[in-house]
Every structure is written in structure tokens, then in C-alpha cells.
Amino acid sequence: MRILVVEDDRDLQRLLVKALADAGYAVDSAADGEEAHFLGDTEPYDAVVLDLGLPKMDGVTVLEKWRKAGRTMPVLILTARDRWSDKVAGFDAGADDYLAKPFHTEELLARLRAVLRRSAGHASAEIEIGKLRVDTRTSRVSYDGTVIKLTSLEYRLLSYLAHHKGRVVSRSELIEHLYDQDFDRDSNTIEVFVGRLRKKLGSDTIQTIRGLGYCLDDPGAPQPQ
Numbered sequence: 001m002r003i004l005v006v007e008d009d010r011d012l013q014r015l016l017v018k019a020l021a022d023a024g025y026a027v028d029s030a031a032d033g034e035e036a037h038f039l040g041d042t043e044p045y046d047a048v049v050l051d052l053g054l055p056k057m058d059g060v061t062v063l064e065k066w067r068k069a070g071r072t073m074p075v076l077i078l079t080a081r082d083r084w085s086d087k088v089a090g091f092d093a094g095a096d097d098y099l100a101k102p103f104h105t106e107e108l109l110a111r112l113r114a115v116l117r118r119s120a121g122h123a124s125a126e127i128e129i130g131k132l133r134v135d136t137r138t139s140r141v142s143y144d145g146t147v148i149k150l151t152s153l154e155y156r157l158l159s160y161l162a163h164h165k166g167r168v169v170s171r172s173e174l175i176e177h178l179y180d181q182d183f184d185r186d187s188n189t190i191e192v193f194v195g196r197l198r199k200k201l202g203s204d205t206i207q208t209i210r211g212l213g214y215c216l217d218d219p220g221a222p223q224p225q
């Protein structure tokens with residue numbers, strides 16, 4: 001999952017980027033409204049953490065422009081404490097959730113997991129695909145009751161497929177959602193990671209749909225078209 005963090009307070013931005021990266025997300029950041037708007041308009045983020053008070057263009061305007069342009073990624077806004085009018089303006093502009101500053105990083109991570117789940121259509125924090133269980137709270141993966149140790153990129157890939165279970169995900173989509181902007185993107189690495197996941201989880205866990213991409217689905221579900 002790839003997240004955009006928009007925050008003009010450099011210290012807070014650094015803290016947020018680190019917390020999200022530690023939690024296993026690919027993270028890009030922006031420090032003003034114009035850059036934020038451009039990135040959110042051109043890159044396929046899974047979610048955005050958006051401060052409202054920003055230089056060049058305020059957060060509410062940024063969000064309104066995204067929504068007008070049909071950008072539907074979940075957006076969690078950061079508001080000043082006790083500014084109820086900010087929250088109203090944010091929700092009216094299309095925000096999915098908010099956090100008032102100051103906040104605990106754990107709460108931000110939990111709210112982010114929730115909006116990511118909801119946008120992918122999952123109500124529960126644990127995603128089940130056959131014998132495979134992906135716990136999005138702890139980043140723990142188990143197969144048939146046995147905990148499987150994954151590297152952070154292996155987890156990122158599996159978690160993306162799990163959030164979109166039953167759907168064919170192309171290699172280019174995976175690249176766009178697993179790596180941040182500055183990463184040297186090499187599509188062969190995806191194949192390498194899928195290979196490693198199959199070794200750890202069983203060769204039939206991730207299906208290759210020739211010429212289209214990969215799919216994680218319940219066994220016995222109809223083959224994806």
C-alpha cells in the first residue's frame with residue numbers, strides 16, 4: 001500500500017513518514033498544497049494523510065479539486081484541535097476520516113488501516129483467503145494456523161493482493177502501489193517476490209493470470225476472467 005503524507009511542519013512530516021514506513025507502507029510526502037495536489041492527481045495512492053493548514057493551497061481546496069477530478073482514494077485529514085468548522089469543511093470536501101492534533105501515531109495507523117480496509121470492501125481487520133490469514137493490525141500472516149515470517153516487501157505485496165482478493169492485479173499496478181516515488185522500479189522484482197511468497201505459502205496460493213497479472217482468491221472460487 002502506498003500512502004501520501006501532506007504536512008508542512010517538517011518535524012511532524014518526518015515523524016509521520018517514518019511511522020508509516022515502519023508500519024510497512026510505501027510513503028511519499030509533500031509540504032505544500034500545490035505539490036500535494038499534483039502528486040495526488042498523478043500518482044495512484046491507496047490513501048492520503050492530509051494536513052488542512054498548508055502553504056500555497058489549503059488542504060480543503062486540494063481535496064475538493066481531487067474529488068472534482070474523480071480521485072477517490074481515502075483521505076484522512078489532520079485538523080487543529082477544537083476547530084470543528086475545519087472538520088465540517090473537510091468532510092464536505094470529501095474526507096473519509098479525521099484526526100485532531102496532537103494525536104498518537106498508533107491512532108493514526110489504526111484509522112489508516114480502517115479507511116484502507118473500507119475502501120477495499122473489507123469490514124474486518126483480518127483478511128481470510130482459504131487457509132491464509134492476513135492480520136492487517138499486526139502485519140502477521142499465517143497459513144493453516146502456522147505463522148509465516150515475511151520480509152516487509154513480501155508482506156506489502158501479499159497485503160495488497162489480499163486487500164484486492166478475487167481481482168486480477170497487474171504487475172504495473174503492483175509496482176505503483178508497493179514502491180514510493182524515489183524507488184528504482186524494476187518490474188522483475190515483483191516476479192522474484194511472488195516466487196518467494198509461493199515458496200513460503202504454497203505454490204498455488206498466488207495464481208498467475210497469463211498476460212494480465214496475479215490473483216489471490218479463495219480456493220474453489222471461479223477462475224478470474
Ligand code: CA
Binds near residue numbers: 007
Ligand atoms: Ca499545517
